[in-house]
Amino acid sequence: MGEALLAISNLNKSFETAAGRVRALQGVNLRVEEGEFITVIGPSGCGKSTLLRIVAGLDTEFSGTVKLGGEAIRGPGIDKGFIFQEHRLFPWLTAEKNIASDLSLRDPQVRRRVDELIALVKLEGFERSYPRELSGGMAQRVAIARALLRSPRILLLDEPFGALDAFTRAHMQAVLLDIWQTRRTTMVFVTHDIDEAVFLGSRVVILEPRPGRIRRVIPIDLPYPRKKAGTSFQELRLRVLSEFEKVEELELTDGAGI
Template sequence: MIATLQINDVSKTFNNENEKVHVLDNINLSVKNGDFLSVIGPSGCGKSTLLKLIAGLDLDYEGNIVVGSQEVNGPSKERGFIFQEHRLFPWLTVEKNIAGNLSLKDSDTRKKVDDLISLVNLKGFEKAYPRQLSGGMSQRVAIARALLRNPEILLLDEPFGALDAFTRSHLQEALIDIWGKNKTTMVLVTHDIDEAIFLSSRVIVMDAKPGRIKANVTIDLPYPRRRTSKSFQEFRTVILNHLDHKAEDAEDWSI
């Protein structure tokens, strides 16, 4: 498969007033077309920073990042970004939030928006405003909005972190369904070990201070996955071991 994302020798340093903070160190990573990659690691390991570099939101780093055939030199419609907060426009309806600056009077846009509303299971809520939606529904709108322009890669920065456990589990299943139907390459940053295993074809485990790739774990479990299965628990143990956490000492992790 063609690599949708190629990260080559990427390092990142923040210059604070009194010191330099080395956040990322020599990151090398290749993500194939249609892959679902999760990045997990302790706080401060540079997970979200790496996602912002891929998105082109920060260009002050060493090395280079290529998406498709183009080196990243700024934000692009080829890279959709989902934040932890949905960031919908409160004065726009669901369908208009998804359409953004595109006109719903255009037949092609209208069809794409309608198809995406069906894809994220929001039929009947086209005319609803964000204040009328639950947190999980709002995140579905955000996902649909990011998919409208058919990005080569969808970047997700802990998109379910602020949701209750039931809604988070429901949206994880919805995201797998969207990924299975759309085959968009996805890169997810998460603190949740179970979420990473449940969703991903591959999990990157990072070390902190500075952030380095510690392990690259292929999750070769068939979909749909059961969190209670023996094989699922074995992958959880593998990742915890890479994180240098014993299972009984894992309070800092969502497991």
């Protein structure tokens, strides 16, 4: 077996709290191949966001190994893009300047890249709009374009559509899939929504708490675009839901849902 783009081996992470030491992640092992779209689900407190932060290089206090492209991750870098639930755009900058971030649009190469990304996320005509003039979905598209500007090897998304209404969320799922199929950027997408996980992912990783560990990895062998009302989709959804319900039962039994 060759080297995976992202290789996580025996990852353990603990936090010190007023109540004592809390194990956030324990014995996590995961391989993500180049070009895969992985979705991660699990109840609150199972370590989903912590896992993303470690892969992003935002948290380096852990044991085990986390490698990207065969190199140990030792901190943040342009090879990793991160998208939060909130768009976190600069309110004083236009959409195109938010995408360019600290780079100058006077640079012809930057100008070309920004224009390409605006077309990719379907924001033509809103280049000079400020965040307050954009809908929630449009603002997230700007955030996605900004994360893609430096062509990261992996894009990490922490419930990016969680604050959107159902219609906008469905539209953004389609936009993100279009971006993935166009660029084949490897994506790891955290969500609480089982339908979203099955609709987007080539594999669904189910985490259980505490400590956070992988309960099951379920391949989603369905062609894109997927129909949520289709029989095959519903069968896989029920399989994921069944595992998720087992996790919830464990949480109640262990009293971990506090």
